[in-house]
Amino acid sequence: MTIASGLPVATRRSSDLSKHSAEVFAEAEDHPVTVTRRDGEALVLMSQREAEGRARLLNFAAQLITVTLDDRGSLAERMSKAFPWMLALSPADRESCAQDLVDAARASFSTDQTHLAIAELTSWKETATAIAAGLSNGSAGLEWLDGDETVERP
Incomplete structure (x- = not known):
């Protein structure tokens, strides 16, 4: 599993979990760790915070894809349908918000920084x-x- 372009991938053997579990768990708190196994597919060990962040990012991505597939109205108008709280913003702030969210999403997706x-x-x-x-x-x-x-x- 690649954490981000250019960053080393943390890989541990499954035997490290029994021999050095505290060390492996501490490492997984900082970033996902790939655990290789002789008898099966590699697994990824990560913190719940990391897993929840990835789930939130995927949910956000699904909402953005839905917005981009609709061709009626401006980006801000379409995003206000997906994110009704945007209606509390001024029209100019809705435009800024829509662009900021798209830019932040692109940065997150390209760097794997949820x-x-x-x-x-x-x-x-x-x-x-x-x-x-x-x-x-x-x-x-x-x-x-x-x-x-x-x-x-x-």
Whole structure:
């Protein structure tokens, strides 16, 4: 199993699981590990977080494929059907969101880094949720920070 282009693939023998299980498990917490067996097909050992991230990415990919197969409306309009929370965004933000999600998905698929697309999806969904809850640039009592500002610890 290839983790990403140019990165080495971690491979262990099945006997390593019995002789050095803590080491193999620690390695699998960081990245998937291919476990080779003499008597059967190789298996992949990975964290539940990694497996769930891959499942979320596949689900997101299925939604994007559905969006791209529809030829009615702009990308943002089609994506708003698949992701109704986008309707809380302004039309301009829907356009930005749609393009950002496609770009993040392409980056995730090409680098096998599931977190890129999932983080972008989560960020836009949380933004839409905040807007729907009445939080916006014009909300009284809120101070918005610029991208380069840092917040000191309390």
